[in-house]
Amino acid sequence: MAELRLMKGNEALAEAAIRTGVDGYFGYPITPQSEVIEYLMAEKPFERTGMIVLQAESEVASINMLYGGGGTGKKVMTSSSSPGISLMQEGLSYMAGAEIPCVVANIVRGGPGLGDIQPAQSDYFQAVKGGGHGDYHLPVLAPASVQEMSDFVPVAFDLAFKYRTPVLIISDGLIGQMMEKVELFEQMPRLTDEEINERYPWATNGKPAGEERRILTSLYLDPHKLEKNNFKLQEKYRNIEADEVNYELIDCDDAEYIIVAYGSSSRISQKTIKLARAEGIKVGLLRPITLWPFPKNPIDDLVKKGVKGFLSVEMSAGQMVEDVRLTVRERTKVEHFGRYGGVIHSPEEVLEALKTKIVGG
Amino acid sequence: MSEITIQDIIKPENLVYEKTKLMTDNALSYCPGCGHGTAHRLIMEVIEELGQENDTIGVAPVGCSVLAYEFMNVDMQEAAHGRAPAVATAIKRLWPGKVVYTYQGDGDLAAIGTAETIHACNRGENIVIIFINNGIYGMTGGQMAPTTLPGMKTSTSPYGRDVQSMGNPLKITELVSALPGTYYVTRQSVHTPAAVRKAKRAIKKAFQNQLDCKPGLSFVEIVSNCNSGWKMEPVQSNIWMEENMFPFYELGDIKVDGSLLAK
Structure with a gap:
């Protein structure tokens, strides 16, 4: 019997x-995502599953706690919002280099700088282009x-351990703060220490008797060895691009x-x-679920089908639109529309932009 | 009387010293005369003597000892500059039955990683921090460290450390000893055989505290030399250390069993 609850995204x-x-959540409070650590502290997950929760001294410490914990094969997670995620970029780069799994949620707010605490999508570049x-x-x-704030957590951990990489869940203050009905999935067991040792021979949690010690590092002083490590990483990224793209198409079959x-x-x-279809404008929606890897093939298919134009709608000054343009390659029109700095566009504003920039433009 | 050959001498009964198997055979990357190698060996001897080689995770820093994992034959993680105490915090909390330590230099621990050091100590994480203080940035080529003495010349204080403009050397070990989360805080050196023996006892006590789940963090500073950074010959650097570093960084226990020692 599914458990239904009315909950905030966070x-x-x-x-x-x-x-x-x-196994462990390490975080630092920042608006608009502080409910994550508040909920966890109140819920006493140690009594429910043995999961530990620690409030770190900074986002820098949190991400390095993930480095340590993820490096031992444990499932570790943090969450933050834009300025805090910027502080974590060093740690994420090290974890990418040392191939350490973890999950990081960014409940994005307006920027740059301290910005505001309203919803935004202006961390797209940082998220999909590497960041550190x-x-x-x-x-x-x-x-x-x-x-999906609930459903994507186990999906993210599957990816993190399948590919030994940090995985980002990128949301925004709107989804983090709003309340909706959510169907919670059943409790999954935490892995035992024995299961961790069996599944993750790379994990540094005390070298097994009679075996070689394990080292997790991103340091390769010999450039040829570093290049080799990079080749390995790039091959992994090509595999992720080939196998892990996820997206949703809504009303695209007849869309112009x-x-x-x-x-x-x-x-x-x-x-x-x-609104557009009520006026006779045939519009469809392509919703990337994975921002990286970006859903290039479905966009390419739509171009080949003869779509007359794409409007990238983002709460940013135009970031994802660059990836749409890279995919469309000037075969048809691509424009951006979005409010930003914490301002949320209305459906009517989007419709107006669609008419002026794409349909009539 | 027949001549004695080397084979006649290599016998179990003549064995007086053996390298711990927890030191790898990799050639140390440290300068001849540097104290790092001795400090590495002491930690590894202690872990072997305590029977913890299969249950220990070490965290290496950024600095001269960035390659500590090449020499220490236990599971190791290489941390970002200054972040080892945060890395170790999570490992220990997720594996409370394992032995966890960090090995950090002065720039790593007392400059860029000050926040992580203070907060791991203040939370009383049940880990061991080994802190090598040689008053200089060795790996990057002899720049001023947070622990560089007043007047001491480095490549970024070429006319000597002017405390008016460059700040005072930081006695971070005294600072962490004042926090309720530290259980054992001591300052040692490894420049003479007697000092090495004392330092080893201190390191062993620190790890024993962790094994005994004593309430708090054990912090061992080792005041060491950097003959190349100080631009001295090894022997001269040890004399300079005795005459200049030790009066400022006094050797001995500062806090034992959770209690500060009276001066």
Whole structure:
């Protein structure tokens, strides 16, 4: 019997962490996502599953706690919002280099700088292009509902351990704060120490008797060895691009125009599509669920089908639109529309932009 | 009388010293005369003597000892600069039955990683921190460290550390000893055989505290030399250390069994 609850997105994420069998959550409060650690502290997950929760001294410490814990094969997680995620970029780069799994949720707020605490999607570049120093990518999942804030947690951990990489869940203050009905999945067991040792021979949790010690590092002083490690990482990224793209198509079958939008913007754009179709404008929605790997093939298919234009709708000054353009390669029109700095566009504003920039433009 | 050959001498009954198997055979990357190698060996001897080689996770820093994992034959993680105490915190909390330690230099522990050091100590994490203080950034080529003495010349204080403009050397070991989360805080050196024996006892006590789940963190500073960074010959650097470092960084226990010792 499924358990239904009315929850905030942040609370659903926290409850899903417990139910996924996460071993440790390490976090630092920041608006608009502090409910994650508040919920976890109040819920006493140690009594429910043995999961530990620790409030760190900073986001820098949190992400390095994930480095340590993930490096021992444990399921570890943190969450933060934009400025805090910027502080974590060093740690994420090290974890990409040393191939340490973890899950990081970014409940994005307006920027740059201290910005504000309202919803935004302006951390797209940081999320999908690497974020820290060096050649790397992180898989990025973009929930569009409180339900997906819950559902994507186990999905993210599966990816993190399948590919030994940090995985980002990138949401925004709107989804984090709003309350919706959510169907919670059943409690999954935490792995035992023996299961961890069996599944993750790379994990540094005390070298097994008679075996070689394990080392986790991103340091390769010999450039040829570093290049070799990079080759290995790049091969992993090509595999992720080939196998892990996820997206949703809504009303695209007969569509002449396509809105590309993720997260909150995709919810708003669904209303725009209804408004547009009521006026006889055939619009569909392509919702990337993985922002990296980006759903290039479905966009390419839509171009080949003869779609007349794409509007990338984002709560940013235009970031994802660059990936849409890279995929469309000037075969048809691609424009951006979005409010930003914490301002949320209305469905009517999106419709107006669609008409002026794509349909009539 | 027949001549004695080397084979006649290599016998079990003549064995007086054996390298711990927890030191790898990799050639140390440290300069001849540097104290790092001795400090590494002492930690590994202690872990072997305590029978913890299969249950220990070490965390290496950024600095000269960035490659500590090449020499220490236990499971190791290489942390970002200054973050080892945060890394170790999570390992210990997720594996409370394992032995966890960090090995950090002065720039790593007392400059860029000050927050992680203070907060791991203040939370009383049940880990061991080994802190090598040689008053200089060795790996990057002899720049000023948070622990560089007043007037001491480095490549970024070429006319000597001017405390008015560059700040004072940080006695972080005294600082962490004042926190309720530290259980054992001591300052040692490894520049003479007697000092090495004392340092080993201190390191063993620190790890024993962790095994006994004593309430708090055990912190062992080792004041060491950097003959190349100080631009001295090894022997001269040890004399300089005795005459200049030790008066400022006094050797001995600072806090034992959770209690500060009276001066």
